[in-house]
Amino acid sequence: MLAPVRFEGEVRLITQEIWADVLGYVRKNITEVEYHTWFAPMKNLGVQEGSLVLGVRNSFAQDFVRRQYQGLLEDALRSLGAQHPQVSFQVLPAVQEAMILPQDPPPPPSPPGGKPPPRSPVILVPGENRKTLNPKYTFENFVVGPNNNLANAAALAVADAPGKAYNPLFIYGDVGLGKTHLMHAVGHYMAERFPEKRIEYVSTESFTNDLINAIRDDRMTQFRNRYRSVDLLLVDDIQFLGGKERTQEEFFHTFNALYESHKQIILSSDRPPKDIETLAGRLRSRFEWGLITDIQTPEFETRVAILKMNAEHNRIDIPQEVLELIARQVTSNIRELEGALMRVVAFASLNNVPFSRAVAARALSNVFTPHEVKIEMMDVLRQVASHFNLPPDVIRGSGRVREVVVPRQVAMYLVRELTSHSLPEIGQFFGRDHSTVMHAVSKVTEQLGKDEELTAALDTLRRQIKGVEDEEIGA
Numbered sequence: 525m526l527a528p529v530r531f532e533g534e535v536r537l538i539t540q541e542i543w544a545d546v547l548g549y550v551r552k553n554i555t556e557v558e559y560h561t562w563f564a565p566m567k568n569l570g571v572q573e574g575s576l577v578l579g580v581r582n583s584f585a586q587d588f589v590r591r592q593y594q595g596l597l598e599d600a601l602r603s604l605g606a607q608h609p610q611v612s613f614q615v616l617p618a619v620q621e622a623m624i625l626p627q628d629p630p631p632p633p634s635p636p637g638g639k640p641p642p643r644s645p646v647i648l649v650p651g652e653n654r655k656t657l658n659p660k661y662t663f664e665n666f667v668v669g670p671n672n673n674l675a676n677a678a679a680l681a682v683a684d685a686p687g688k689a690y691n692p693l694f695i696y697g698d699v700g701l702g703k704t705h706l707m708h709a710v711g712h713y714m715a716e717r718f719p720e721k722r723i724e725y726v727s728t729e730s731f732t733n734d735l736i737n738a739i740r741d742d743r744m745t746q747f748r749n750r751y752r753s754v755d756l757l758l759v760d761d762i763q764f765l766g767g768k769e770r771t772q773e774e775f776f777h778t779f780n781a782l783y784e785s786h787k788q789i790i791l792s793s794d795r796p797p798k799d800i801e802t803l804a805g806r807l808r809s810r811f812e813w814g815l816i817t818d819i820q821t822p823e824f825e826t827r828v829a830i831l832k833m834n835a836e837h838n839r840i841d842i843p844q845e846v847l848e849l850i851a852r853q854v855t856s857n858i859r860e861l862e863g864a865l866m867r868v869v870a871f872a873s874l875n876n877v878p879f880s881r882a883v884a885a886r887a888l889s890n891v892f893t894p895h896e897v898k899i900e901m902m903d904v905l906r907q908v909a910s911h912f913n914l915p916p917d918v919i920r921g922s923g924r925v926r927e928v929v930v931p932r933q934v935a936m937y938l939v940r941e942l943t944s945h946s947l948p949e950i951g952q953f954f955g956r957d958h959s960t961v962m963h964a965v966s967k968v969t970e971q972l973g974k975d976e977e978l979t980a981a982l983d984t985l986r987r988q989i990k991g992v993e994d995e996e997i998g999a
């Protein structure tokens with residue numbers, strides 16, 4: 525997802541997602557010919573000292589693009605929130621240039637009317653059996669929480685005893701919750717232990733397209749060999765089989781062939797087999813033969829842990845409170861959660877400012893509207909505790925000295941104001957009953973306007989809790 529780039533000085537990153545937004549903006553403002561000539565081959569090299577560095581093929585392109593398009597690129601960055609956008613260009617060394625060209629040469633054409641050339645014998649080189657797997661999607665990189673621990677345990681069991689533990693393993697859940705990641709993790713695990721095993725990962729869409737092409741080109745034997753000779757078959761988004769009779773028929777035979785020879789099958793779907801409409805009964809029942817497990821949306825702590833792991837992975841030093849703010853804003857899709865983190869990283873890099881809650885709130889304000897920010901009681905407690913320089917547990921504890929009582933009342937007051945929790949819920953959180961909360965709220969209300977220090981503290985705290993401090997974000 526990220527394009528981490530090491531520079532001599534500061535290491536900065538910019539996401540492919542942001543780069544895609546920049547390209548989208550540019551494309552709307554120039555002709556297609558210009559776009560394909562100058563922008564399609566460009567490479568995003570990341571951000572260095574607030575400047576977006578773009579790789580171009582040679583010094584001619586460097587001069588031309590600088591003269592013609594620098595302003596447009598800066599406008600694009602401005603539209604994404606950069607306050608002082610800067611763009612610079614670097615001629616790519618030959619190796620990096622190669623990376624922007626298509627990786628695989630096109631397949632040689634089949635001789636007209638003749639059979640396709642025979643397949644050369646397959647020699648597996650290390651890693652060859654997992655070339656369709658995303659290197660990032662391993663068990664080590666999978667954060668386990670209450671939302672996915674069953675699916676994770678099932679995947680581990682399958683990885684340990686492929687074809688024996690649960691066959692098929694059927695993982696379902698909403699978009700972007702880690703189904704593909706877990707499937708690939710099994711693949712990596714198996715590839716490491718058994719380098720000679722054949723592993724095939726395919727989306728249902730690719731399986732369908734392969735089938736259509738095989739029928740069209742009269743290559744059904746090849747098609748069948750490909751899918752029926754594997755040791756581990758991973759099929760993503762199997763719900764797309766619904767309504768495709770011919771593909772279902774072919775998949776049915778593939779499934780049987782693998783199952784009968786004790787080869788492992790893992791399927792992912794956005795819903796359980798019983799909810800896949802127009803799926804042939806015999807396939808549905810086969811999908812139910814093994815184990816069906818789901819992945820739910822992750823809770824707050826798991827979301828923070830995922831962000832933390834991502835940041836560490838990319839060597840980004842980002843404060844916990846910023847991660848927490850991001851985790852509160854994106855609650856239901858881990859792909860979006862990771863995108864939000866990268867948006868914040870890119871925003872801070874482009875504006876050359878350190879990470880803070882304010883920067884994160886600004887970076888995400890175009891994507892997530894403030895009313896979506898859900899404030900938790902713990903947020904309020906943490907901010908109040910840090911404002912008064914007390915540990916959160918002391919505020920919730922039994923201390924009755926003024927230095928603790930006032931912050932406790934302020935915390936209760938702000939929880940009442942900023943969350944929708946009821947008085948008894950707030951009381952329970954603070955280990956008190958609801959009448960204590962009512963008392964705290966009226967005590968603080970009484971002081972408002974009279975006690976300037978308290979009023980100012982409340983204002984600051986409110987802004988901090990909402991992540992909208994008024995600090996100037998520009999460099």
Ligand SMILES: Nc1ncnc2c1ncn2[C@@H]1O[C@H](COP(=O)(O)OP(=O)(O)OP(=O)(O)O)[C@@H](O)[C@H]1O
Pocket residue numbers: 660661665666667668672697698699700701702703704705706794830858859862
């Ligand atoms: N528990 C987790 N720990 C770490 N990263 C995770 C976790 N769950 C998901 N991710 C990350 O979230 C992103 C989306 O995950 P993935 O593609 O596996 O989702 P999916 O459920 O297959 O989505 P879709 O239904 O769109 O195919 C990936 O980058 C993945 O690494």
